[in-house]
Amino acid sequence: MKAPLPRGLSLRARLTLIYGGLFLAAGLVLLGVVYALFNQQLGQGTTKILARTTGPVPTSSVSPTGAPRAGGSDQVIIQGEGGPVRMPAGSTPQSVADLDTFMRQQRKELHDAATTSLITQGSIALLVVAGVAAGTGWLIAGQVLRPLHRVTETARRIAGAPAADRGLHERIALRGPDDEVKELADTFDTMVERLDRSFDGQRRFVANASHELRTPLTVGRALVEVAMHRRTASPDVLQLGEALLQINSRHERLITGLLLLARSENEIVARAPVDLADVVGHVAAQTAAEAAEAGVTIEEEPGEAVTAGDALLLERVVENLVENGIRHNTGKGGWVSVSCRTEAGRAVLEVANSGPSVPPYEVPALFEPFRRLDSDRVVTAKGAGLGLSIVQSIVRAHGGTVTARPRPGGGLRVTVLLPACPAPVETLPT
DSSP, X not given: OOOOOOOOOOHHHHHHHHHHHHHHXXXXXXXXXXXXHHHHHHHTOOOEEEEEEOSOOOGGGBXXXXXXXSOOSSXXXXXXXXXXXXXXXXXXXXXXXXXXXXHHHHHHHHHHHHHHHHHHHHHHHHHHHHHHHHHHHHHHHHHHHHHHHHHHHHHHHHHTSSSTTTSTTOOOXXXXXXXXXXXXXXXXHHHHHHXXXXXXXXXXXHHHHHHHHHHHHHHHHHHHHHHHTSTTOOHHHHHHHHHHHHHHHXXXXXXXXXXXXXXXXSOOOSOEEEEHHHHHHHHHHHTHHHHHHHTEEEEEEEOOOEEEEOHHHHHHHHHHHHHHHHHSSOSTTEEEEEEEEEETTEEEEEEEEOOSOOOGGGTGGGGSTTOOOGGGOSTTXXXXXXXXXXXXXXXXXXXXXXXXXXXXXXXXXXXXXEEBOOOOOOOOOO
């Protein structure tokens, strides 16, 4: 199984970054164009000498059009970018070259000040507007992606249901404009509806087939037993009858397992507090005879582990695990350990056994129906190949999980985790 990839940025965050980045890039281009035009316009300014006068120059010595009037002291009137400029006596340059250099310096200082102001203030304004645009894009992306979040939440609820096919009755039923998102939601609803019908039909078929097959098996077993108990029955008939009874018994166990598997996949409506410690003690007493016959010792470590569910189904979980540990063991000197406890808000059931080594890659297949190890795939096997499948189905129906891992010395260790609930308070009769 491939390891899950690290989660990156959400689609909403990516849309916001793309929207904000495009806006920022467009703003930078606009700022660059404005700067280029400003720099070009400022560079077109020239300095012209309009007049050089001697003597006092009255205020009206310069005409409104910029032409000098007669009279004036030693002053130079120039036409700059801001209009006519009169240089006062004592500060007037001594030559036209000095005057041109002075005006160029003034123009450069003005250009630098204007450029600095444009870049600084323009950049600040651009960043502020880009931030506002990114926030607006975040809100808009959230509104656009809200239907997708609804699709995701519905799919997560269906996938996280206690049984994989029990939440398939739920639908998204998205209302809104007929766009791509609604098309996706409608397609998802159609797929879930078809899966729901398929699983319902499968469960009904298993249940009906199991009930229909029980009757001929019961009749066949009765006929074989009648034939075996006749006084005239020969040894060959008795031997054949024993073989037929073993095959018939295996088929009966198979049908019973299918019925239980179909039942455990249904929703558990009536739930009651069940202490797994009581279940462990009861199952250990029931399986003691089978364990003694197989030469296996059952070790109990019951601790308080209260959960809510169906007591009969939870008893079947413990019984299947213990019987599985007894049947797949080393024989004389083998052991099965059963323990339960409450840990971190979960009721924990652990069943471990000695036995042959189990390859790790074979463990996941053991929870599939009719799957056994290679050495157990024979017609006369005691199990029907549904034990761990039934355990997994019942545990999932109770909102729990079941895992198995090989033991270093051989055998398996199966761990069942169920939601814990407070123990019922016993009231004394008055």
